[in-house]
Amino acid sequence: xxxxxxxxxxxxxxxxxxxxxxxxxxxxxxxxxxxxxxxxxxxxxxxxxxxxxxxxxxxxxxxxxxxxxxxxxxxxxxxxxxxxxxxxxxxxxxxxxxxxxxxxxxxxxxxxxxxxxxxxxxxxxxxxxxxxxxxxxxxxxxxxxxxxxxxxxxxxxxxxxxxxxxxxxxxxxxxxxxxxxxxxxxxxxxxxxxxxxxxxxxxxxxxxxxxxxxxxxxxxxxxxxxxxxxxxxxxxxxxxxxxxxxxxxxxxxxxxxxxxxxxxxxxxxxxxxxxxxxxxxxxxxxxxxxxxxxxxxxxxxxxxxxxxxxxxxxxxxxxxxxxxxxxxxxxxxxxxxxxxxxxxxxxxxxxxxxxxxxxxxxxxxxxxxxxxxxxxxxxxxxxxxxxxxxxxxxxxxxxxxxxxxxxxxxxxxxxxxxxxxxxxxxxxxxxxxxxxxxxxxxxxxxxxxxxxxxxxxxxxxxxxxxxxxxxxxxxxxxxxxxxxxxxxxxxxxxxxxxxxxxxxxxxxxxxxxxxxxxxxxxxxxxxxxxxxxxxxxxxxxxxxxxxxxxxxxxxxxxxxxxxxxxxxxxxxxxxxxxxxxxxxxxxxxxxxxxxxxxxxxxxxxxxxxxxxxxxxxxxxxxxxxxxxxxxxxxxxxxxxxxxxxxxxxxxxxxxxxxxxxxxxxxxxxxxxxxxxxxxxxxxxxxxxxxxxxxxxxxxxxxxxxxxxxxxxxxxxxxxxxxxxxxxxxxxxxxxxxxxxxxxxxxxxxx
Numbered sequence: 001x002x003x004x005x006x007x008x009x010x011x012x013x014x015x016x017x018x019x020x021x022x023x024x025x026x027x028x029x030x031x032x033x034x035x036x037x038x039x040x041x042x043x044x045x046x047x048x049x050x051x052x053x054x055x056x057x058x059x060x061x062x063x064x065x066x067x068x069x070x071x072x073x074x075x076x077x078x079x080x081x082x083x084x085x086x087x088x089x090x091x092x093x094x095x096x097x098x099x100x101x102x103x104x105x106x107x108x109x110x111x112x113x114x115x116x117x118x119x120x121x122x123x124x125x126x127x128x129x130x131x132x133x134x135x136x137x138x139x140x141x142x143x144x145x146x147x148x149x150x151x152x153x154x155x156x157x158x159x160x161x162x163x164x165x166x167x168x169x170x171x172x173x174x175x176x177x178x179x180x181x182x183x184x185x186x187x188x189x190x191x192x193x194x195x196x197x198x199x200x201x202x203x204x205x206x207x208x209x210x211x212x213x214x215x216x217x218x219x220x221x222x223x224x225x226x227x228x229x230x231x232x233x234x235x236x237x238x239x240x241x242x243x244x245x246x247x248x249x250x251x252x253x254x255x256x257x258x259x260x261x262x263x264x265x266x267x268x269x270x271x272x273x274x275x276x277x278x279x280x281x282x283x284x285x286x287x288x289x290x291x292x293x294x295x296x297x298x299x300x301x302x303x304x305x306x307x308x309x310x311x312x313x314x315x316x317x318x319x320x321x322x323x324x325x326x327x328x329x330x331x332x333x334x335x336x337x338x339x340x341x342x343x344x345x346x347x348x349x350x351x352x353x354x355x356x357x358x359x360x361x362x363x364x365x366x367x368x369x370x371x372x373x374x375x376x377x378x379x380x381x382x383x384x385x386x387x388x389x390x391x392x393x394x395x396x397x398x399x400x401x402x403x404x405x406x407x408x409x410x411x412x413x414x415x416x417x418x419x420x421x422x423x424x425x426x427x428x429x430x431x432x433x434x435x436x437x438x439x440x441x442x443x444x445x446x447x448x449x450x451x452x453x454x455x456x457x458x459x460x461x462x463x464x465x466x467x468x469x470x471x472x473x474x475x476x477x478x479x480x481x482x483x484x485x486x487x488x489x490x491x492x493x494x495x496x497x498x499x500x501x502x503x504x505x506x507x508x509x510x511x512x513x514x515x516x517x518x519x520x521x522x523x524x525x526x527x528x529x530x531x532x533x534x535x536x537x538x539x540x541x542x543x544x545x546x547x548x549x550x551x552x553x554x555x556x557x558x559x560x561x562x563x564x565x566x567x568x569x570x571x572x573x574x575x576x577x578x579x580x581x582x583x584x585x586x587x588x589x590x591x592x593x594x595x596x597x598x599x600x601x602x603x604x605x606x607x608x609x610x611x612x613x614x615x616x617x618x619x620x621x622x623x624x625x626x627x628x629x630x631x632x633x634x635x636x637x638x639x640x641x642x643x644x645x646x647x648x649x650x651x652x653x654x655x656x657x658x659x660x661x662x663x664x665x666x667x668x669x670x671x672x673x674x675x676x677x678x679x680x681x682x683x684x685x686x687x688x689x690x691x692x693x694x695x696x697x698x699x700x701x702x703x704x705x706x707x708x709x710x711x712x713x714x715x716x717x718x719x720x721x722x723x724x725x726x727x728x729x730x731x732x733x734x735x736x737x738x739x740x741x742x743x744x745x746x747x748x749x750x
Contacts (some may be wrong), residue, residue, distance in 0.1 A: 009055045016048040066516055073522070077515045079444035080388040081544045083362040083478030083506030086219050086285070087114070087485050087499050088354045089122045094494025096124050096202055098214050101358075104365065107497055109484040112477050113364040118287070120358045122495060123211050126197040127355045128323065130316050131181060132164040132188035139163075164188040166316040172352055172501050174482040177580060180223035183335060183348040193315050194218075194331040194353060197323065207328050212295035218288050218331075219357030220246070220281040221501055223349035224588040228558070229596045231609040233567070246281050246348070247336040248273045248290055250298065250329055251315075257302035268313040270332055271297070278359075282348055284593055287357060290331070298329040354500055360485065362478030362506060363390055363471040370467055371449070374398065374460025384447030386472040388509055391444050393471035398438070399464035406439040409450070412457035413437045445509050447472075478506035504590045505544040529603040532569075539571055542598040545591050548576035548651045549659050553705075558610055561704040570610040571599070572705050574650055574659070584650065584709040587613040614650060616709035618692050619666065619700065620727050623675055623713070624685040624720035636680035637715040647674045648708045659707075666708050667699035686720040696723055 011019075021044065024031050034041060087107060091099060098121045105116045135143060143163050169192065172178045184190050196216075198207040249270035259266045271293075279286035292298065301314075310317030315332070318324040335348050364386070371382040396403050406412060413435035437458045441450050449468075451460055460466060485499040510518075518541065525534035532552040539550045551572040557565035573595055578585035587595075595611050603609055621644060627636045647653050653660040660666075668687045675684050688696040692711075702708065714726040 009058060011052075011055065013048050013052045016051050017045055020044045020048065063512075067512065069519070073519065077445050077512060078510035078541070078543055079391070080474030080509040081505055081507040082390060082474040083480075083503040085114075085360055085480075085485070085499050085503030086221070086287075086354070086357050086501060087116070087360050087497050088219070088357045089120065090126070090356065090496045090498075091122050091124045091494060092199070092496060094124070094492060096199075096206065096210055098123050098211070099492050099495060101492075105488060105490060106364075107360065107485050107488040109478075109480045109486070109499075112362060112480065113473065114360040114362050114478070114485055115365065115471070117359045117361060118217075120217055120356065121215055122356045123214065123216055124199060124202065124207065125211065125216075125328065125355060126199060126326075128195050128197065129169040129353050130166055130193045130195060130318070131169060131186070131191070132193075132310075132316050133167040134186065134188055135163045135165060162188045164316075166310065166318065169350075169353070171354070172482060174502075178224055178351050178501070180225055180349050180351045182223075183333075183350060189313065189334075191332050191334040192350060192353065194333065194355070195315075195318070195323065196328045196331065196355070197326040198328050200326070204326065204328055208295045208298045211292055211328070212298065214292055216290045216292055216355060217357060218248075218290060219285070219352075219354045219359075220288065220350065221285045221352040222282060222589060223351045224590060225586075226347075226349070226589040226592060227586065227613040229589075229592040229611045231596055231600055231603065231607075231611070233606050233608050245277070245336045246275075246288075247334050248275045248288070249332045249334070250293070251300060253297070253299050253301055255296065257299050259301055259303055266308065268301075268315075270313070273331070285359075285590075287359065300327065300329065352501060357500075360499070360503075361390075362503065363393070363473030365393075365469070365471050367469050368467055369469070370465065372466050374462055374464040374466065376459055376462040378453035378459060380451045380460055382449045382466055384449065384468060384470065384472075386470075387445060387447040388472060388474055389442065389444045389447050390471040390473065391442055393469075394442060395469045396440060396449065397467050398460050401438065403438040403440055404436050405442055406436065406457075407441070409439065409441055409452050409457045411435060412439045412452050414456070415452070415454050415458040474506060475508045476506050479503055505594060507544045510543075527602055529569075529599060529607070529609075535569060535571055535599075538602055539573065539595060539599065542595050544594045546576040547573055547595075548585060549574040551662060556704070558612055558705060567606055568608045568610065570612060570705070571595070572612050572614055572662075574614060576651070583645065584614075584616045584707075586616075612705055614707040615705045616650075617700065617702065617706050618711045619648070619708050620690050620692075620711055620723055621671065621713045622686075622688040622720040622723055622726050623671075623715045624687075624718055625675060625715065626682045626685065627717060628680055628682045631680045633717060636678065637717075639678050639680065640675050640715045641713050643674055643678050644671060644713055645710055647671070648710045650707045650709075653708075660702075662705070662707070663702060665699045665701045668697075685718060688720050688723050690723040690727075692727070693729070 021034055021041070024034065031040060036042070036045075089101065101116065101120045101122060103116060103119045107114045107116070140163065144161070169181055170179055181187065181192065183192060196211075198204045249272050252269040252271040273293075274291040275288050276291075277286060277288040281288060304314070308314065315330040318327070333350075333353070366384075366386055369385060371384070374380065391405070394405060396405070415437055437452075439452060439457045442448070452458055479502070480499070481502050482500060483498050485503075486497060488497060491497060521537040525531070525537055527538070529535050529538060532554050535552040536550050539552075540547055549572075553570040553572065555564045555566065555568060556570045557563070557568045558570055573587055573591070575585045575587050575591055580586075592611050592613075596609075599609060599611070623640060623644070625636075625640060627633050648660055648666065651659050654664075666689065668689050671689065672684050672687045675681060675687065689698070689700060690696050691700065700708070712726055714721045
């Protein structure tokens, strides 16, 4: 049984007073006035108050002991996590010139501070992203009859016309799902096209001259609807991870801007830009710096015929003349030819591209804070004024010399070498690096800094000034919506800022109670992923995300569910909240990236880890019930609907209310029992269960990562409604009577 921690003394103020009054006849029988007006009773109440305060402090001893045990184990509470995101600058009314913004520029979302992570040259440009969208098969015949004769001259042997519509990749909106485009599957030509536009008041040629030989920073956000991430076993050749990348190109126009007159030579050519990506842009959000060429290389073709515009490899045709006349140049974004994905198939799904963008992190900065002076004593401690601290940002100097942060002072060397042979000499002879001496430890949550004892780590010299520069912040306050980051005190005139996508990853610090509950699990797994229980415990405490459920499937490969896969572990995660799909929460790419970043340093190097969301099977249910006489029908029907939805929930469903268990079929008998237990239901006449198509089924199997998703439910008095009626589908005809097709008739007169 669990060990309960009792109070050392649970007496209240009133109990102490009454106990003291009860002792009066024993010790002073002549004291007979026990009313509150008596001065002696007043003194007893004072002593009782002081005793209660002392008992309260005594009862804190167990909690202090628990905190001390945490400290002895080296288990501090997890610090707050800072939210991350991107901001985009627009030079709408500023000078026609690149404006350089420094790294660490402070921006605000309301009162929440953010800082940019890189310097940025804001170009006096606008940009829109287009793609050549494939036409649906239903329109091909109609379009082909019109356009095939016009473009017949373009046809050669082995060439087939591919019709498309020019569509814009709309920027994310807070009122809609963030879009996603698959470069390989959703576009004709397998490319995205970025139109760099001059501002309304600027000339195109002048803008080309201004941005020539400069750097354009582009942010790329991969699609957020990914439901899987894989951590491959570590390999010395690096072949375990994907090397897929994007290629950025601009038109390679002849020096005079004129295409040859020979039709066979009138084709679009492109030159690759020097691209410096910050990360694998197909795997995680990041930026890429593009070095633009000279002004002449930014021009477009001057003699394109109207029938040639948008054909072949030429940029997509733009019908809006206002946009077409402001195009400075095009940037074609496509998958690199040498992309080598791990699974043999390139996943190039893009949700957003934006110029003049830079990553931001939610924090504020303190520069040169004086923490005190050294006293020469062991274990000296100093306190930072602002918390929680971002550990990687702390720069500490003692007497003007920078000291190093370390995890454990026991790993530090002595400030003075002892023994017959110098330790430094022995390290020099062996070629090993001696342990650091000028070190300190930091508790990010409390801001407490501790120095060494002299034996393990140097003591700050007497009178040496201790100064710190650091960043602080973090928490859920940094998770803001689109457009929330919109101001900054040091923004140049004419420059605006906004975050085109929501920020992510902010999380509040762990409480002491949560840290205490983590002790048994930590003692078991030691922060290493070995057993299935280790995976479950460590995944559940991933900072920066709210995880509602974790299922660990050892020896299970999601692509080979029927075979046992040695060295493979699949972790199914379900978020606690999902505003888009509240009944069937799905992890997005940022969620999966956060979980993978937490698991990767803790797994064995030989383990292949697949982090997946559930695979939902869409179910429909129709129920017919009889309501107890005298009860309102509508509330009972609502209660039945809610009971079935709750029972099939991936988070609180099942009989144990921990989520519908995997590999458990959904059957009508179980649903009938759930409905029968609803208050107000007299009897259950019928329960129908079905999928998106087909008739009613007695049961629906769930295998692997499959979980039920109740799309719709109908509750009726008497018999259950047919599933086709509930789904809005029409059952196939019996073949005896013709199907009616309504046709409007135009009236002869109005």
